[in-house]
Amino acid sequence: MTCEELRSDYLLYAMGTMGEPESSELRAHLDRGCAACTEGLRQAHALAYSMGAVLDGPEAPSALRGRVLAISGADERRTRALGPLPFWARPVARWQGWALAAAAIVLALIPGFLWRRELSESRGRQAATAALLAQEQRSAASLRETEARLHADASIGAAPIFALELERGGGGAGEPFKQLTIPRGVNAVVLALPSDLARQASAAELRNASGRTIWTASPLPAGGADSTGLTVAVQLLTPGRYVVVMLAGDRTLARLPFEVTSR
Amino acid sequence: MFPLIFAVLAMEDGDVVVRLQRREPQALAQLYDRYSGMVYRLALRIVRDSGIAEDLVQETFLRAWNRAGAFDSERGAVGPWLLAIARNRALDYLRAQSRRGGNTIELNETEHPTRFIDFPVEALNFDLARQLKRAMEQLSADQRLALELAYFEGMSQSEIAERMGQPLGTVKTWMRRAMLQMRDSLGSVSR
Numbered sequence: 001m002t003c004e005e006l007r008s009d010y011l012l013y014a015m016g017t018m019g020e021p022e023s024s025e026l027r028a029h030l031d032r033g034c035a036a037c038t039e040g041l042r043q044a045h046a047l048a049y050s051m052g053a054v055l056d057g058p059e060a061p062s063a064l065r066g067r068v069l070a071i072s073g074a075d076e077r078r079t080r081a082l083g084p085l086p087f088w089a090r091p092v093a094r095w096q097g098w099a100l101a102a103a104a105i106v107l108a109l110i111p112g113f114l115w116r117r118e119l120s121e122s123r124g125r126q127a128a129t130a131a132l133l134a135q136e137q138r139s140a141a142s143l144r145e146t147e148a149r150l151h152a153d154a155s156i157g158a159a160p161i162f163a164l165e166l167e168r169g170g171g172g173a174g175e176p177f178k179q180l181t182i183p184r185g186v187n188a189v190v191l192a193l194p195s196d197l198a199r200q201a202s203a204a205e206l207r208n209a210s211g212r213t214i215w216t217a218s219p220l221p222a223g224g225a226d227s228t229g230l231t232v233a234v235q236l237l238t239p240g241r242y243v244v245v246m247l248a249g250d251r252t253l254a255r256l257p258f259e260v261t262s263r
Numbered sequence: 264m265f266p267l268i269f270a271v272l273a274m275e276d277g278d279v280v281v282r283l284q285r286r287e288p289q290a291l292a293q294l295y296d297r298y299s300g301m302v303y304r305l306a307l308r309i310v311r312d313s314g315i316a317e318d319l320v321q322e323t324f325l326r327a328w329n330r331a332g333a334f335d336s337e338r339g340a341v342g343p344w345l346l347a348i349a350r351n352r353a354l355d356y357l358r359a360q361s362r363r364g365g366n367t368i369e370l371n372e373t374e375h376p377t378r379f380i381d382f383p384v385e386a387l388n389f390d391l392a393r394q395l396k397r398a399m400e401q402l403s404a405d406q407r408l409a410l411e412l413a414y415f416e417g418m419s420q421s422e423i424a425e426r427m428g429q430p431l432g433t434v435k436t437w438m439r440r441a442m443l444q445m446r447d448s449l450g451s452v453s454r
Contacts, residue, residue, distance in 0.1 A: 061317065
């Protein structure tokens with residue numbers, strides 16, 4: 001392109017809004033050392049700059065200065081260098097002295113008040129937590145008692161036991177949960193675990209729909225060569241969704257979801 | 264209101280930049296006191312929101328603080344550099360809001376410190392700035408709008424043509440004539 005053809009593009013180039021391939025062509029032209037275009041572009045830069053520099057409008061808000069200078073800590077130093085005398089070095093009227101004294105007393109009392117309130121609230125929170133924990137413990141103890149009673153009950157061995165073979169996966173969004181309908185008269189359910197998982201796992205947890213662990217098998221009961229089953233009292237399995245989480249130490253090996261529809 | 268007397272400030276800016284490069288907080292304070300009004304007005308003109316404009320001013324000075332090392336303190340013009348940074352940040356904000364793609368030329372190129380070496384100091388002159396404002400007012404409405412869309416909205420000529428519903432050739436002619444007219448008005452810029 002010739003200098004004449006490029007001339008109309010100087011300003012756009014200076015503004016950074018020139019399209020391609022024109023901007024590449026202009027750069028290549030400048031690289032060849034064209035003095036006329038270099039000077040033209042210099043003028044265009046000055047014009048572009050001036051467009052932004054001569055605007056009417058407000059000054060920057062005064063509070064902004066502190067925000068910007070916080071980048072370097074400059075504002076704080078400036079305040080120290082140029083600011084007024086510290087308050088303790090300034091002369092005060094008698095009424096100001098009394099007011100300061102009163103304010104100091106109030107300020108001295110505030111931390112104590114806040115501390116007492118915080119302590120009181122903290123104690124309240126601790127009490128609530130302790131109550132919740134105690135409730136959980138009672139509930140867990142009740143479940144353990146129920147389970148122990150069922151296991152201890154001689155009838156459990158003789159009563160019908162219903163089995164469900166659990167499978168990996170499922171239970172995710174849109175995936176079906178393996179369904180379990182417990183017939184009447186059943187006292188316990190055997191949840192059969194995939195054999196490979198049972199060999200790797202050290203423990204299993206039964207969790208309800210809200211994610212609470214309602215029963216734990218740790219260590220896993222010894223199983224046969226092909227399978228290991230978790231025997232769970234039916235009282236624990238009210239209709240709803242559950243998941244058996246297979247654990248190896250702290251690591252989750254697999255989640256085996258199922259749903260109890262009715263019993 | 265016109266900003267500062269640029270010519271006088273430009274002579275002192277070299278010293279401020281040297282101290283900025285030494286990470287002296289007072290240098291940043293001085294730079295801010297000189298240019299914050301100009302930077303803020305430009306950001307406000309582009310984004311038309313005072314809160315966003317304040318954020319952009321902060322971002323502009325942060326960038327200057329972090330990149331002062333690359334600036335030529337003897338031959339560079341720091342005011343134009345700050346304005347270029349502020350304009351680019353503001354245009355980036357506009358693009359992010361409108362999800363409009365960037366121009367084919369990278370705007371960040373326009374704020375590279377080397378671009379401000381041997382910047383025409385005449386352009387920093389207060390009288391010249393006033394003269395430019397008059398020259399802008401003498402442009403036709405279409406010429407002025409085309410220039411404003413390019414500068415304040417970062418539009419390419421094709422985008423301007425589309426926005427104004429005019430053929431690309433017409434927009435190019437407007438912009439070329441506008442530049443020549445303004446350059447004539449600012450004859451003293453040429454050396």
